[in-house]
Amino acid sequence: MADPIVLSPGDTLVLATHNPGKLAEMTDLLAPYDIAVKGAAELGLPEPEETGDTFEKNSALKALAAAKATGHIALSDDSGLCVSALDGAPGVYTADWAEKEDGSGRDFSMAMDKVEDRLQKAGATSPVDRDAQFVCMLCLAAPDGRTEFFPGRVEGTLVWPPRGENGFGYDPVFQPVGHERTFGEMDKSEKKGNVRQGDAGRADLGLSHRARALSAFLAAKLTTD
Ligand SMILES: O=c1[nH]c(=O)c2ncn([C@@H]3O[C@H](COP(=O)(O)OP(=O)(O)OP(=O)(O)O)[C@@H](O)[C@H]3O)c2[nH]1
Numbered sequence: 001m002a003d004p005i006v007l008s009p010g011d012t013l014v015l016a017t018h019n020p021g022k023l024a025e026m027t028d029l030l031a032p033y034d035i036a037v038k039g040a041a042e043l044g045l046p047e048p049e050e051t052g053d054t055f056e057k058n059s060a061l062k063a064l065a066a067a068k069a070t071g072h073i074a075l076s077d078d079s080g081l082c083v084s085a086l087d088g089a090p091g092v093y094t095a096d097w098a099e100k101e102d103g104s105g106r107d108f109s110m111a112m113d114k115v116e117d118r119l120q121k122a123g124a125t126s127p128v129d130r131d132a133q134f135v136c137m138l139c140l141a142a143p144d145g146r147t148e149f150f151p152g153r154v155e156g157t158l159v160w161p162p163r164g165e166n167g168f169g170y171d172p173v174f175q176p177v178g179h180e181r182t183f184g185e186m187d188k189s190e191k192k193g194n195v196r197q198g199d200a201g202r203a204d205l206g207l208s209h210r211a212r213a214l215s216a217f218l219a220a221k222l223t224t225d
């Protein structure tokens with residue numbers, strides 16, 4: 001088995017994402033640690049084509065591209081919304097569902113309409129039929145090609161119409177289990193939840209899929225003292 005990837009105090013960690021919403025959340029979660037965090041766009045890195053058919057494959061290709069290009073350890077995030085009544089769609093294609101037909105970028109209002117339209121067609125009109133998960137797969141990659149994975153997920157219900165202006169992407173339609181407000185109605189600390197170091201998989205380690213995956217990463221790789 002390959003040696004574990006070691007992050008030491010003062011190291012640079014490249015956040016291998018071009019999504020400003022993800023970058024803000026990840027930077028915030030890593031703020032208490034003695035790690036110099038740099039985003040992929042800030043470093044002028046190209047956006048790799050996501051050719052994988054799993055979250056793991058796509059997170060690996062993004063992290064490896066950034067680690068090899070910079071010579072630093074890199075952390076990527078491949079994530080998406082998996083809707084039970086749609087057999088797990090949009091899943092790894094969550095970002096693609098937001099791409100505008102004229103190629104001019106992403107429109108999440110259109111993407112949320114599309115999900116709702118599919119749910120209506122599937123007859124999923126009552127809350128019990130509208131469960132979904134946000135999934136996040138973090139990949140830590142070293143320039144020599146080693147990779148490690150940290151998954152996170154959160155269960156929820158899709159509401160309609162969308163509610164709230166906070167967050168990004170599909171946040172206004174996703175209401176996590178046990179909460180009465182959507183991610184779009186929560187401020188960033190609520191969406192993050194009670195993140196702290198501890199055993200991966202503990203229920204109180206963060207709320208969002210990303211916060212839970214980051215908790216597992218923090219527990220394995222970083223220390224505040
Ligand atoms: O409402 C949301 N709240 C979230 O917390 C969240 N996390 C991810 N997503 C969406 O899922 C897709 C990921 O695709 P993705 O992993 O390829 O990322 P991306 O292309 O946006 O950036 P990059 O990291 O690849 O550069 C994109 O459509 C994101 O908007 C979220 N939507």
Ligand SMILES: [Mg+2]
Nearest residue numbers: 018019050095
């Ligand atoms: Mg992407």
